[in-house]
Amino acid sequence: MDENKEINKETNTDSTITSPQPSTEQPQQPVKITPDSKIVVYFKNAGGAQALKQKKFKLQANLSFQNVIDKLRSQLKLKSNESLFLFINQVFQPSPDEILGELYKCFCHNDQLIINYSDLPAWG
Amino acid sequence: MSFFDEDIKKSVWEGKIPIIFTLSPDDLTSHLPPSPYTFMAPRNSYFPLITSVVKEYFSSSTLVLLDEMWLEYRGIPLKWHVPIGVLYDTLVLSKSGGVIEQPYWNIVVHFQSYPDKILLKCPNIEAVRTYYKNVLKEATFIKQGDINKFNNLTINQSNDLWDGLKNHDYDKFWSVNKKFAPNSYKEYKNIPIRLIINYKPPVQELIPVYDGENSTTEITLENLFSKIPYDSVSSLFNYISNSNNTGNLSPPLSPSDRNSAEVDNNIENSINQSSLPPSAEYSNLLQFMKACGIKYRIQGIEPPLDSSAVWLYEYFSHPDNFIYITLFDPSNLDNNSFNYNLNNSNKNSNNNNNNE
Numbered sequence: 001m002d003e004n005k006e007i008n009k010e011t012n013t014d015s016t017i018t019s020p021q022p023s024t025e026q027p028q029q030p031v032k033i034t035p036d037s038k039i040v041v042y043f044k045n046a047g048g049a050q051a052l053k054q055k056k057f058k059l060q061a062n063l064s065f066q067n068v069i070d071k072l073r074s075q076l077k078l079k080s081n082e083s084l085f086l087f088i089n090q091v092f093q094p095s096p097d098e099i100l101g102e103l104y105k106c107f108c109h110n111d112q113l114i115i116n117y118s119d120l121p122a123w124g
Numbered sequence: 125m126s127f128f129d130e131d132i133k134k135s136v137w138e139g140k141i142p143i144i145f146t147l148s149p150d151d152l153t154s155h156l157p158p159s160p161y162t163f164m165a166p167r168n169s170y171f172p173l174i175t176s177v178v179k180e181y182f183s184s185s186t187l188v189l190l191d192e193m194w195l196e197y198r199g200i201p202l203k204w205h206v207p208i209g210v211l212y213d214t215l216v217l218s219k220s221g222g223v224i225e226q227p228y229w230n231i232v233v234h235f236q237s238y239p240d241k242i243l244l245k246c247p248n249i250e251a252v253r254t255y256y257k258n259v260l261k262e263a264t265f266i267k268q269g270d271i272n273k274f275n276n277l278t279i280n281q282s283n284d285l286w287d288g289l290k291n292h293d294y295d296k297f298w299s300v301n302k303k304f305a306p307n308s309y310k311e312y313k314n315i316p317i318r319l320i321i322n323y324k325p326p327v328q329e330l331i332p333v334y335d336g337e338n339s340t341t342e343i344t345l346e347n348l349f350s351k352i353p354y355d356s357v358s359s360l361f362n363y364i365s366n367s368n369n370t371g372n373l374s375p376p377l378s379p380s381d382r383n384s385a386e387v388d389n390n391i392e393n394s395i396n397q398s399s400l401p402p403s404a405e406y407s408n409l410l411q412f413m414k415a416c417g418i419k420y421r422i423q424g425i426e427p428p429l430d431s432s433a434v435w436l437y438e439y440f441s442h443p444d445n446f447i448y449i450t451l452f453d454p455s456n457l458d459n460n461s462f463n464y465n466l467n468n469s470n471k472n473s474n475n476n477n478n479n480e
Contacts, residue, residue, distance in 0.1 A: 092262045095244070095258070096244060097205075102326065105329060106329075
């Protein structure tokens with residue numbers, strides 16, 4: 001992961017997930033999403049998955065869903081053998097290569113994208 | 125619905141692509157290379173659903189069955205989770221200006237060095253089913269605002285849908301798939317569309333059926349393109365850089381770096397920036413398409429711009445209930461523009477962009 005950031009430094013910083021920011025500031029997002037946009041993601045736990053202290057994150061729109069999964073797993077300090085399932089709006093699991101901004105355009109509510117997560121495939 | 129509509133649905137389902145599968149020379153361990161395997165692949169299927177015969181055919185000629193089988197076209201690993209027809213339109217048709225130049229699609233079969241930074245893992249058919257079910261739910265949610273139609277399926281119906289897709293059985297598949305169709309156009313919340321540009325992950329927009337609240341006029345394909353902001357697609361066409369990238373080639377990655385590089389950036393870095401200036405700004409996709417001569421394909425063809433978008437959706441969508449629109453620039457036909465620079469690219473004789 002770390003070498004990865006080295007490599008990409010000069011061309012882009014896409015892989016760098018923004019550090020958690022207080023959710024109180026500026027939740028309003030433009031309708032148009034560009035790769036540089038930041039969007040608000042709201043993580044809600046279910047099943048046996050633990051809740052996050054901070055539930056809202058501002059993430060870059062051009063992250064892949066795999067980046068989001070990795071981000072959440074590291075926040076939860078999960079070991080590699082612990083399973084975690086992420087759902088949009090309690091409906092479906094996006095493919096890891098789907099882009100966060102595209103999901104946001106189609107599924108946001110009140111300017112945030114709700115991602116439910118569980119240790120079991122709760123809405124499978 | 126006209127008399128011919130059912131025929132159209134069936135014709136789209138029957139759309140097939142002739143493929144020649146060849147075993148990668150890297151994987152050959154027998155004295156005689158096996159002859160290629162030819163196959164008519166349904167556009168509306170996924171490779172793992174049709175390639176078990178290919179695997180069986182080649183497995184007697186190779187001892188390196190260490191990894192999952194994967195497929196490659198001109199150095200590009202084929203994403204198994206993209207419908208076969210969409211892969212073809214994106215990787216082959218787009219790069220010949222939209223016309224069929226070669227009668228066959230030549231695909232190389234690999235049994236080792238699975239490019240798991242580029243391709244999702246596909247350990248078994250069940251993984252395809254799980255993937256398919258989730259995309260179908262995503263499309264259903266866009267279309268209706270809920271997935272009640274999906275949840276209301278009985279176990280038998282759900283199995284028939286899957287078996288119909290897996291075995292390419294039109295009657296079985298459509299007997300269930302028709303249940304996902306809203307009763308009228310008015311019931312649609314939005315039309316589930318995916319735009320595919322340069323083999324990137326799909327662009328999705330919410331596209332209504334009617335042009336305006338009180339309108340009863342269905343939007344046309346032209347209207348659809350005009351509703352998509354230019355910003356949504358600008359960064360995906362090679363020659364338009366969205367960052368402060370000045371058009372220089374990204375530094376080549378050594379194999380060890382590539383292994384650790386994260387998927388999207390790996391792809392991003394391997395794209396050759398062409399020299400066209402990104403100066404023009406457009407307010408929507410339609411303007412951009414007209415100004416730059418961008419072409420589109422849906423299920424391999426170019427329906428007229430004045431076609432009803434919702435009608436096209438109902439007849440040309442894929443089994444996952446998305447309609448895929450492939451966009452390409454016919455003036456930029458270089459296939460290396462999305463070359464993935466595979467780890468073993470130096471072994472591929474036809475790969476000339478080895479920068480190392």
